[in-house]
Amino acid sequence: MAFVGKLANLVLFPGLLFIALTGLVARAILGGMSSVVTGASSEGPGSGMPGLLRLFADESVAADGALRAVQWIAPVVKLAALSWVTCIIFGYRGGDLALVFALLAISSAADVLVASCSSNPRVRQSCFAECARSAGWGIPLALVLATVALRTGQVSFAGVMGWQSSNGILIAPTSTGVLTEVGVALSLAAAALAALGIARLRPLSPGLFDDPPGGITADMSGPPLAMLRLSDAASLFTAALLLAALFFAGPASTVAEVAFWVMKVAGITLLMGLVDIVSPELGSPRALALALGAGGVLAVAGLILVWIGSAS
Amino acid sequence: MNPLAVLWRRRADVFHIRMGGCSGCADAVDSVLRDGWRPGPLAECSSPRHASVIVVTGLWTPGLTGPALHVISQAPGSCRVILVGDCALGEGIFGGRGSTGREAPAGPARAVPLAGCPIDPAALREAVRRVAG
Numbered sequence: 441m442a443f444v445g446k447l448a449n450l451v452l453f454p455g456l457l458f459i460a461l462t463g464l465v466a467r468a469i470l471g472g473m474s475s476v477v478t479g480a481s482s483e484g485p486g487s488g489m490p491g492l493l494r495l496f497a498d499e500s501v502a503a504d505g506a507l508r509a510v511q512w513i514a515p516v517v518k519l520a521a522l523s524w525v526t527c528i529i530f531g532y533r534g535g536d537l538a539l540v541f542a543l544l545a546i547s548s549a550a551d552v553l554v555a556s557c558s559s560n561p562r563v564r565q566s567c568f569a570e571c572a573r574s575a576g577w578g579i580p581l582a583l584v585l586a587t588v589a590l591r592t593g594q595v596s597f598a599g600v601m602g603w604q605s606s607n608g609i610l611i612a613p614t615s616t617g618v619l620t621e622v623g624v625a626l627s628l629a630a631a632a633l634a635a636l637g638i639a640r641l642r643p644l645s646p647g648l649f650d651d652p653p654g655g656i657t658a659d660m661s662g663p664p665l666a667m668l669r670l671s672d673a674a675s676l677f678t679a680a681l682l683l684a685a686l687f688f689a690g691p692a693s694t695v696a697e698v699a700f701w702v703m704k705v706a707g708i709t710l711l712m713g714l715v716d717i718v719s720p721e722l723g724s725p726r727a728l729a730l731a732l733g734a735g736g737v738l739a740v741a742g743l744i745l746v747w748i749g750s751a752s
Numbered sequence: 753m754n755p756l757a758v759l760w761r762r763r764a765d766v767f768h769i770r771m772g773g774c775s776g777c778a779d780a781v782d783s784v785l786r787d788g789w790r791p792g793p794l795a796e797c798s799s800p801r802h803a804s805v806i807v808v809t810g811l812w813t814p815g816l817t818g819p820a821l822h823v824i825s826q827a828p829g830s831c832r833v834i835l836v837g838d839c840a841l842g843e844g845i846f847g848g849r850g851s852t853g854r855e856a857p858a859g860p861a862r863a864v865p866l867a868g869c870p871i872d873p874a875a876l877r878e879a880v881r882r883v884a885g
């Protein structure tokens with residue numbers, strides 16, 4: 441029975457179905473905002489629910505020489521990893537910060553795998569971009585997680601959120617000194633940049649479906665493409681949720697507190713969408729330089745300041 | 753803006769194959785697919801694997817027929833093909849000049865003809881909507 445419960449968490453709530461549907465709504469809102477501000481842009485196949493259902497019903501055209509199994513498995517692995525992350529954040533599964541990082545890395549590695557296994561040279565070209573994106577969010581986020589662990593003294597996700605429930609959100613002023621507060625603020629900026637990378641938003645990454653004619657979607661069709669669309673939507677929601685949980689967590693025992701959580705995640709999602717709209721689309725080397733240059737430096741500075749603040 | 757309306761928006765993903773000729777029909781197709789400031793019911797897609805409709809314009813010349821049919825074969829089984837303009841139908845002012853003529857249109861399965869020189873963009877929009885369902 442416990443196993444069925446775990447499976448239901450992973451597949452229904454707060455796992456796969458929940459993050460996919462929430463992510464699709466978030467992507468639709470951001471797409472609408474983008475079209476209002478910058479005009480119609482390519483949204484790729486399956487952008488609306490009817491299109492997505494059509495993709496699920498459609499055939500998957502075999503790619504010449506490509507590892508077709510990878511096309512089917514990679515989006516599922518990505519979705520499962522993101523589902524696990526949300527289960528940990530919602531408190532349905534135990535897990536430490538390192539596990540969350542590893543699951544997010546697996547979700548990114550799935551995209552790298554699809555790009556590297558393709559026989560299509562235009563898809564393989566995007567392998568560097570996928571690796572750059574993974575490194576771009578991965579290194580700053582690892583440092584941010586170290587900062588959060590150092591600041592709270594907790595390594596489990598539940599511990600970090602519990603600490604914030606007791607002591608207030610992470611960036612709230614405390615008696616530990618200004619160095620710690622500045623360090624946490626710098627880490628928040630680095631984490632925001634990493635969240636943009638996870639969610640595939642500009643300036644760190646062009647969207648998965650607005651990068652014609654290359655990109656890992658070019659080879660895919662039918663259900664694998666639909667699952668990739670779902671995983672792309674899920675990554676947006678997961679990134680916003682992760683940011684809220686790391687820096688703005690609070691209790692969620694009453695309806696008002698849950699509504700407060702919803703507003704936090706929605707606000708972060710909208711802010712990320714606004715950054716995406718006003719940002720230029722950078723090439724992979726420049727995006728990597730920005731992610732590691734700005735995000736990495738901010739994260740390192742934040743870690744050092746929190747370390748000094750904690751030691752003093 | 754109603755996000756649910758955006759989420760439930762029905763769109764046809766169209767892949768355009770542009771072949772030989774004066775490009776008048778191809779430009780008309782591009783203008784229909786890229787029409788407007790807001791996202792429309794028709795959207796150009798970057799791969800035939802994503803298409804629900806493939807639009808072919810221009811002459812089926814001997815050099816282009818094979819590659820075009822290969823591209824069409826990459827589309828999912830539910831994808832429909834529309835041959836747009838007289839040239840794509842083996843007729844018109846370029847008909848018979850290096851064209852494979854009427855042989856090629858028989859290649860794509862379930863191809864829908866849309867005659868005209870130049871074509872009427874409104875008729876094209878309607879044809880794509882009808883074919884895409």
